[in-house]
Amino acid sequence: MVTHLHVGFKIKNYEQWKQGYDASAKLRKASGEISFQVFRNVDDPNTVTVLSAQKSAEKVQAFLDSPDLKARMKAAGIIEMGRMLIMEQMDSGTH
Known part of the structure; x- marks a missing residue:
């Protein structure tokens, strides 16, 4: 089964945040990230979900507990953390 991380948060500025997010690609991959999707709220473009x-x-939790991650998040302009879930994929499909 694949593990997924679902994180929502408020940011100051999308371009600033995205630059910081892209700069953390090596760290995320080294911490076990396989793939990602970024979403923006259509009514509030400063609300982002990854x-x-x-x-x-276990790797996700270690990554989330990393002091380096917290510093990167602050530098990227995250102003409010929302819901954070670590989930196991149980099913998927297409239509």
Whole structure:
């Protein structure tokens, strides 16, 4: 089963945040990230959600607890953390 990380947050500025997010690609990959998707709220473009596939729940938790991650998040302009979920994928499909 694939583990997914679902994180929502408020940012100051999308371009600033995205630059910081892209700069953390090596760190995210080294921490077990397989793939990611970035979403913006259509009614509030400074509300962002990231859904990423991860190698394991343990690696995700270690990544989230990293002091380096917290510093990067602050520098990227995250002003409010929302809901954060570590989930296991149970099913998927297409139509």
